[in-house]
Amino acid sequence: MTDSGSTDPTRIPSLPEVFLKRTFSLINSTSDRNSLSLVCKDWYNYERLTRRHVSIRNCYAVTPEIVAARFPAIRSVSLKGKPRFSDFNLVPEDWGADIQPWLSVFVTAYPLLEELRLKRMSVCDDSLEFLAMNFDAFKALSMLSCDGFSTIGLEAIATHCKNLTELDIQENGVADVGGDWLSFFPENLTSLEVLNFANLGNEVSFDVLESLVSRSKSLRVLKVNQKVSLDQLRKLLVLAPQLTELGTGTFSGDLVSSSVNELESAFSKCGNLQTLSGFWDPSLLYIPALYPVCGGLTFLNLSYSVLGADELEQILTHCKLLTRLWVLDTVGDKGLEAVGSHCPLLEELRVYPDDPLDQQSGVSESGLVAVSNGCPKLHYILYFCQRMTNAAIVAVAQNCPNFTHFRLCIMKPHEPDYLTNEPMDEAFGAIVKTCVNLQRLSVSGLLTDLAFEYIGKYAKNLETLSVAFAGNSDAGMEYVMRGCPKLKRLEIRDCPFGDSALLSGLSQCESMRSLWMSACNLTMNGCKKLAQEKAMLNVEVIKDEDGDDSLANKVYVYRTVAGPRKDAPPFVVTL
Amino acid sequence: MSVPLEHDYIGLSDASRSSVESSNISSDSETNNVLNLKATELSLGLPGFSKNFEENGCCTKFEPKNFMLGAKRGFSDVNLDVNGGFEKVQGLKGDLVDGVVKVGEEKKKDAVPSAKAQVVGWPPIRSFRKNTMATNVSKNGDAREGSSGSGGCLYVKVSMDGAPYLRKIDLKVYHNYAELSKALEKMFSCFTLGQCTSNGVRGREGLSESNLKDLLHGSECVLTYEDKDGDWMLVGDVPWEMFIDSCKRLRIMKGSEAIGLAPRSVDKGKNRN
Secondary structure, eight states: OOOOOOOOOOOOOOOOOOHHHHHHOOOHHHHHHHHHHHOOOOHHHHHHHHOEEESSSSSSOOOOHHHHHTTTTTEEEEEEOOOOGGGGGSSSSOOOOOOOOOOHHHHHOOOTTEEEEEEEEBBHHHHHHHHHOTTOOOEEEESOEEEEEEEEHHHHHHHOOOOOEEEEOOEEEEEEOOGGGGGGHHHHGGOEEEEEOTOOOSOHHHHHHHHHHHHHHHOOOOEOOOSSHHHHHHHHHHHOOTSEEEEEETTSSOOOOOOOHHHHHHHHHHHTTOEEEEOOOOOOGGGGGHHHTTTTTEEEETTTOOHHHHHHHHHHHTHHHHHHHHEEGGGGHHHHHHHHHHOOOOOOEEESSTTOOOOTOOOOOOHHHHHHHHHHTTTTEEEESSSOOOOHHHHHHHHHOOOEEEEEEEETTTTTOOTOOOSSSSHHHHHHHOOTTTTTTEESSOOOOHHHHHHHHTTTOOOEEEEEEEOOOHHHHHHHHHTTTOOOOOEEEEEEOOOHHHEEEEEEEESEEEEEEESSOOOOHHHHHHHOTTTTTEEEOOOOSOTTBBBBBEEEEEOOSSOOOOOOTTTEEEE | OOOOOOOOOSSOGGGGOOSSOOOHHHHHHHHHHHHHHHHHHOOOSSTTTTHHHHTTTTTOOGGGOOOOOGGOOHHHHHHHOHHHHTTTTTHHHHHHHHHHHHHHHHHHHSOOOOSOOOOOOOOOOOOHHHHHHHHHHHHHHHHHHSSSSSSOEEEEEEEETTTTSSSEEEEGGOSSSHHHHHHHHHTTTTSSOOOOOOOOOOOOOOOOOHHHHHHHHTSSSSEEEOOOOSOOEEESOOOHHHHHHHOOOOEEGGGGGGTTHHHHHHHHHHOOO
């Protein structure tokens, strides 16, 4: 080891480049790498030359050329595109986030690219074909909330990716045009580890699927779609007892060629199963076949299953090790009591609404309290309900002070505490005061500026905040902009926050990844001012077809080193 | 504050719809053509689905992202369909729209401009989920809106007063009221208030309506259904074929609540041909 700085005590002795590069190449954590890159120029270089994975959380924050220039050795890319509210149809079609410009750069910069994980990107079939044909080492494709592609693109992936290990088609806007894309996998493809086509609508040839599963000895994740029958599922299980994650399809219909016992026997051989999902329309008759594997389950996703409280309880009595549970609110408060009783290790609960417009059904505050009583380790909650009380949330915060993600959606806008008729300020106040590790918060119900004052005062670790139909005045947003130093993503809709609120957090805007405001009180002038003040921000206004031209109905602000978008459609105006 | 958006619960994207009338078909069709043609021209889901939508003047905005799993309608379409034909639409539509319109006005807020109508993208549920749940709910729609009701299933929700959850059943599985009643009885037996015992199939095919009425009237449960017009009727008044054609959801009521239904159902029965 050379010690060139022996006479100067402040100088770091330089280690050999080979040593550093070797060491750095073993470091995977992005935050660690970011830290390393800040130490000195040499370390910045060694880090960038050895980085294999890059996560770009806003595809417009940087250009593919800049990424390629800095990191020449990337093998795995995660890309996120549209603002999250595009999931709820607040962003018009053809807004952007096209994957193709990235692929066009990667084809020369990263010809050995292996993995691509996309969220909220626009992906067309041609791009999928381009990907399949130009990247010989390509192994893993995962897409969530993407749109623009169809099963034709998947055919190309199946045909040309000789080393495919992962094809993970999660919830996307994918058009299933039939044509049995699955049969495009060559006979000699045996490398599959992850196959998720649960969310494609059309039938695939079972013979092809069976053969594929049979020869994929490394298959650990298999999620089939609703067209796969129980009989077929059973056959697949027999072929792949090594699975760790299973998506069951509908789990309904009649077991024609076998019996419940045989199904149960197939499950019992799957000793590694940790995650179950699917159950789009489960036959209660066959649920007991799952019991052999329930004891080892850590994640159970029943969020598409219309189940009642008793049915859920029946299942949960067998699932003692469950840490993550997703359900539909048809289980009701009684079902959630069962959760509290049987799942002491639960860390994450999501309760989705079956019928948001039915105000008589669903869950209420008592279900949530029951879960918090029984599950002290709970740190992630997503809860859709028709009504809530402050007292209940205060109790929940007491029971579970470790919340990192608290997402409460009282489905009727401006709904107060239904017992006291007061705003829900105290509820969220309790959460932010008690849960010091809170990273993500979604608020709802009737809220005044006080709620935001609480958030600004106490939520010092908050990174993501989602607000809708809340607040009284600019002060509300100002509290948050000034008070939450770690805020990365702020999304606001239908709140009375105006230009001065927007401009109150100028320094904040630069440290934030993005800000979305729609149906608030912003004007074009206010947005222009923000754009003028901060050159590193793109201030984009999505124009309405009708509507006052001086108002800015949808505003998306994000920090970027890429400058204004070159691919912006006509309705996106960069100020 | 935003110009009040008219009801599109699930959110058709704003830029591509100037007027958000749910019955404005032509603009939707035009918009469709501008979109990803591949996605919009190919018909997904059960046969006759999309065609029948348009014929019935339903809101048919085929965003590619909504076009999945054959589900081309989200909750907005289901609930705001002026011409009816889907669960919960007719009876509740007035309430729904009015209720929502009143939300902003009734709530005591200081400076929040009221949301004058159901707004786009609320509650925040992904399109995929909305469409999937809508598919499972409105599978019945496909068969019914189609001419022959060929194939497909006819799922309707069944609720029982006092029961903690709903069921969905496929009406096509049953051939007469007796089978239906037996199945429901089995399903809800743990919650039976009185005795909804099946007396077996008496009488001839097609006349089992009276059997059902008898056996239910002898107990504390009354089986009712919501028809296409949003009215709640007693099950058993009309021939089976007519029943499954118009039934949108079922509800097992306590006998006392169903008293007012009888005369109306008789009238309806007369008016139907």
